[in-house]
Amino acid sequence: MTTTRFIKVAEPLVGEEEVQAVREVILSGQYVSGRRVREFEERFAEYVGVRYAVAVSNGTAALHCALAALGVGPGDEVIVPPLTFFSTVTSVLHAGAVPIFADIAPDSFCLDPEDVRKRITPRTKVILPVHFFGNAADMDGICAVAREAGLKVLEDCAQAHGTEYKGRRVGSIGDAGIFSFYATKAMTTGEGGIVTTDDEGVARYTLLMRGHGMTDRDHHVMLGYNYRMTEIAAALGLVQLGRLEEGNRARIENSRWLLSQLSDIEWLEVPKSEPHVRHTFFWCPVFVDEDKLGMGVMDLVRLLRSRGIEVRQRYQTPLYRQPLMQQQNFYANGKPWNGGHHYEGEVPDYRDLCLPNVEKVAGKLIGLPNHPKLTSDDLEYVVRVLHDIKPS
Numbered sequence: 046m047t048t049t050r051f052i053k054v055a056e057p058l059v060g061e062e063e064v065q066a067v068r069e070v071i072l073s074g075q076y077v078s079g080r081r082v083r084e085f086e087e088r089f090a091e092y093v094g095v096r097y098a099v100a101v102s103n104g105t106a107a108l109h110c111a112l113a114a115l116g117v118g119p120g121d122e123v124i125v126p127p128l129t130f131f132s133t134v135t136s137v138l139h140a141g142a143v144p145i146f147a148d149i150a151p152d153s154f155c156l157d158p159e160d161v162r163k164r165i166t167p168r169t170k171v172i173l174p175v176h177f178f179g180n181a182a183d184m185d186g187i188c189a190v191a192r193e194a195g196l197k198v199l200e201d202c203a204q205a206h207g208t209e210y211k212g213r214r215v216g217s218i219g220d221a222g223i224f225s226f227y228a229t230k231a232m233t234t235g236e237g238g239i240v241t242t243d244d245e246g247v248a249r250y251t252l253l254m255r256g257h258g259m260t261d262r263d264h265h266v267m268l269g270y271n272y273r274m275t276e277i278a279a280a281l282g283l284v285q286l287g288r289l290e291e292g293n294r295a296r297i298e299n300s301r302w303l304l305s306q307l308s309d310i311e312w313l314e315v316p317k318s319e320p321h322v323r324h325t326f327f328w329c330p331v332f333v334d335e336d337k338l339g340m341g342v343m344d345l346v347r348l349l350r351s352r353g354i355e356v357r358q359r360y361q362t363p364l365y366r367q368p369l370m371q372q373q374n375f376y377a378n379g380k381p382w383n384g385g386h387h388y389e390g391e392v393p394d395y396r397d398l399c400l401p402n403v404e405k406v407a408g409k410l411i412g413l414p415n416h417p418k419l420t421s422d423d424l425e426y427v428v429r430v431l432h433d434i435k436p437s
Contacts, residue, residue, distance in 0.1 A: 050353040056416045058292045066280040081279040094217040095241045097248035100274035101255045104203045104225025107238035108136035111221045114250035115197045117142050121170040126156045127363035127403045129175040148400035158186030171197045176205035176215050179327035184210050184218045206231040207293045209323035216241040232285035234278035293325045295417035300326035306428045312338035328412030339437035352430045357412030363403045365395040
């Protein structure tokens with residue numbers, strides 16, 4: 046059975062206000078490092094609840110800058126999750142550091158603090174939790190482990206704009222946070238990112254690093270990059286920031302309703318959300334038990350699409366099984382920590398790694414449509430179609 050109806054999994058919340066904001070920048074002739082970038086930084090810092098926010102060209106650049114600003118360099122170790130977008134790991138490699146994978150908690154899909162504790166060595170510098178799908182990692186547990194070991198915490202909030210943990214917005218809890226404003230995110234600048242922090246030193250370092258390491262037009266004082274956000278992106282971001290809470294409320298309401306209606310399907314596992322977390326549902330995730338369903342996840346994705354329902358299906362393998370990590374062909378001359386004096390530990394062999402919790406869920410998660418433009422009829426149709434699928 047096929048249908049002409051098609052419900053998209055996500056749609057940007059944009060309108061004429063964004064068009065006008067971008068038009069004004071284009072006509073102004075000021076395209077880089079102007080008042081709109083500064084205003085966007087100030088407003089985003091206020092929204093998150095931090096003293097400083099430094100806008101950059103994308104989320105990966107934000108990760109690279111934040112890691113460097115926290116003192117990560119060649120041979121240092123950074124503890125990362127194995128279930129997220131790959132730039133969480135590649136940014137560690139950009140810094141010349143060593144990614145060390147820790148397992149996820151089975152209920153939140155975020156870093157498990159107890160497994161993090163097992164991965165710490167004298168070379169560990171930073172713990173990098175990802176607030177996955179809009180959920181919040183166990184920040185009490187992670188920060189406690191970090192304090193015990195004298196480590197820094199960098200929050201990856203690329204999927205968690207407006208997520209809260211015990212009343213605090215993510216990006217304000219660790220030593221620094223980063224956000225992405227890629228086109229699919231809860232708010233977008235097309236491409237863009239930002240570093241948030243209460244640490245003046247982190248903010249100053251990021252400002253230098255994003256702009257070629259220049260203190261003025263003629264003096265370069267550190268290794269920097271061209272990671273600047275454009276005025277066009279900032280103008281778009283200012284409007285999008287004003288829409289963020291409206292979109293979040295709709296995604297939360299849609300997701301909670303969907304999950305409540307699907308809890309009786311035996312081949313679907315609906316994740317639990319902690320009462321102290323404001324989950325913003327970048328994804329509305331469900332776990333598919335392929336054995337109970339009698340078909341693979343990709344077959345289910347194709348079936349839903351034939352019924353007019355698009356779903357997200359990413360992160361099919363743990364990141365330590367990506368070809369880049371298996372082959373460790375990071376640079377032309379091999380690993381960034383080659384050279385002996387940079388790294389005194391045993392070089393990790395990711396081919397030997399198997400973390401049980403992530404192995405169970407990788408490739409078995411799908412994200413249901415939950416965007417703000419959905420109607421009640423759309424949501425009811427998604428529920429009806431899923432209930433109609435009978436295990437084989």
